[in-house]
Amino acid sequence: MTKLAAGSRSLAPCATTLGVGAQAMRVSRRVAGLRNRLTSKALFRFDTELTSFVQAADPDPWRADQPLPDLVLKHARDFLRVLPSTLPEPTVGRDDDGVLVFEWLGVNARQVRVRLGVDGMLVYTGRLGVRRRISGAEPLGDELPGPIRQAILQVTA
Amino acid sequence: MTTVRPLSRPPIREAIIEVKSEPVDLCRIDAVRDRLAGAYPVVRPFRLASVALHLPDERRGADPGQQTGWRCESADGREVALVRTDGLSFGRLAAYPGWDPFLDRFIGVWSTYVGTAAPLEVHRMSVRYVNDLRLPIGGQFDFERYLTSVPRAPAGLAPEVADFLVQMTLPGGHDGLRVSVTQATDTSARSERELPVILDVDAGWDRRLPVDGQLPVRMTEALSTMRALKNRVFFGLLTDELVGAYA
Numbered sequence: 001m002t003k004l005a006a007g008s009r010s011l012a013p014c015a016t017t018l019g020v021g022a023q024a025m026r027v028s029r030r031v032a033g034l035r036n037r038l039t040s041k042a043l044f045r046f047d048t049e050l051t052s053f054v055q056a057a058d059p060d061p062w063r064a065d066q067p068l069p070d071l072v073l074k075h076a077r078d079f080l081r082v083l084p085s086t087l088p089e090p091t092v093g094r095d096d097d098g099v100l101v102f103e104w105l106g107v108n109a110r111q112v113r114v115r116l117g118v119d120g121m122l123v124y125t126g127r128l129g130v131r132r133r134i135s136g137a138e139p140l141g142d143e144l145p146g147p148i149r150q151a152i153l154q155v156t157a
Numbered sequence: 158m159t160t161v162r163p164l165s166r167p168p169i170r171e172a173i174i175e176v177k178s179e180p181v182d183l184c185r186i187d188a189v190r191d192r193l194a195g196a197y198p199v200v201r202p203f204r205l206a207s208v209a210l211h212l213p214d215e216r217r218g219a220d221p222g223q224q225t226g227w228r229c230e231s232a233d234g235r236e237v238a239l240v241r242t243d244g245l246s247f248g249r250l251a252a253y254p255g256w257d258p259f260l261d262r263f264i265g266v267w268s269t270y271v272g273t274a275a276p277l278e279v280h281r282m283s284v285r286y287v288n289d290l291r292l293p294i295g296g297q298f299d300f301e302r303y304l305t306s307v308p309r310a311p312a313g314l315a316p317e318v319a320d321f322l323v324q325m326t327l328p329g330g331h332d333g334l335r336v337s338v339t340q341a342t343d344t345s346a347r348s349e350r351e352l353p354v355i356l357d358v359d360a361g362w363d364r365r366l367p368v369d370g371q372l373p374v375r376m377t378e379a380l381s382t383m384r385a386l387k388n389r390v391f392f393g394l395l396t397d398e399l400v401g402a403y404a
Contacts, residue, residue: 016337017285017359020228020237020248023170024287027339027357031324 046080049092050100068098071118075140076100079116082144088156090114106155114148116140126151159393161385164403168356169253171287174263174380177244178276178368183224185274189240190227192269197229197238238266244281245270256384263380264373276368282376283361284383288391290354290399294347303399304340304354320344329386333363336386340394356394360386 019025050073076092079102083090090102099117112126120140127133128151138145190200203226226241239246247263270276292303300307300318308321322341329336336358343353360383366375392400 016361017173017175017283018239018246019171019285019287020173020239020246021171021250021287023289023355024173024248024285024357027287027341027355030322030341031339034322 043077043080046092047077050076068094068100069118072098072100072116075116075118075120079114079122079140082140082142084144084149087144087149087152104152104155106157110155112148112151112155122148124148124151126155128154159389161388161392162400162404164400166403167253168288168290168403169249169286170289171248171250171285172253172259173246173248173283173285173287174260175244175246175281175283175285176267176279176376177281179278179280180243181274181276183226183242186226186240186242189270189273190229192273193229193238193240193266197231197236199230199232199234201228201230202226203228203239203241236262240270240274244276244279260377260380264377267376271368271372278368279364279366279372279376281361281363282379282383283359284380284387285357285359286387286391288356288358290356290395291351291402292354292399293351293402294349298352301396303396305394305396307340318342327390329360329362329383331362331382334360334383334386335362336360336390338390338394356391358387358390360384360390 019028088104090104093101093103095101095115097117099115102114102116104112108130110127110129112124112128115123117123121137122140122145123137124147125133125135134147134151136147138148194200202224204224225243226239229238229240230236235249235251237246237248237250239248245267247266249259249262253259290303292298292300306323308318308323310316310318320342322339324337324339326335326337328334338359339355339357341355341357343355346353362379362383364379366372
């Protein structure tokens, strides 16, 4: 029987003590490479969607959207990487002002929207209930900010 | 019951003690490098690990080329001190001399680091050993003959594993103490007679300690606790038959 330790959150991305020689480097590279490949596989669908935003969507030059800056796409991939696998996947779209929008929809018009532009800020708005709304901004980091995670959980519960 | 015993030919390829501390200016680390130059004359700049690991650009930080310290090696290349703005890693790469001499060498380098860089607080300590195990391949090879914890093939498939990499993090019995264990076959180096398996045991303790007169005693106690945990993991993962090959 194997039990889950109390308070466990996640595995270390790789060995946390810096190696000084070739053997430790091989272990760290192999673990990091495996995790990277797994993440890349999981993000394949989003990569396909994001690629469509690189080029102008409409061939009519008078109606064409401007291609998104590469930095926005990079931020988008980073954002998708920090989304816990237990959360539902968002729909991805773009606003007229050149930012990407990630959206989670729930019942009774509940929704959470996260806008992401070149500055790497996660600007979020949410309708969590009849009288309950949230909004705010958090910097993109190594983990999904708590307010956004809670809002997504409430909307999609 | 795990029996910890000395080995005459330990399969250790790297032994590392690391202390992470509050950041200090790089100019102080330059001074540490100069004071260590007698014992560690081979010096190279040390940059962020993401560069050394050749991670893709999107995984790196804002300034991947930033120097954070120095890699100082002994003339024979057996000892390495990574002196960084956020702490010290001290490693032994070959001919592991045993815990007590290894700890003494670390304490010497750490004393130089503290006396020169003057960090205010320590917030993490760790002990990591990378072992290169060689499993003999005979007619009836079975992983369980040598290792106590290996992945199993799914039910319904032939009980054969071509390659594996397993990482697990275990609580260490004290608040903030954990051990990360990585086991991986190295099939690229497999020969007709043996299969290499890397066993990486990394015990780390998140524990804030002020840099004061009591730190050497507290640090030695903490490192000894982590070493004991590392030994329990190592000997708990090897069968008596494999331990006997290194005894």
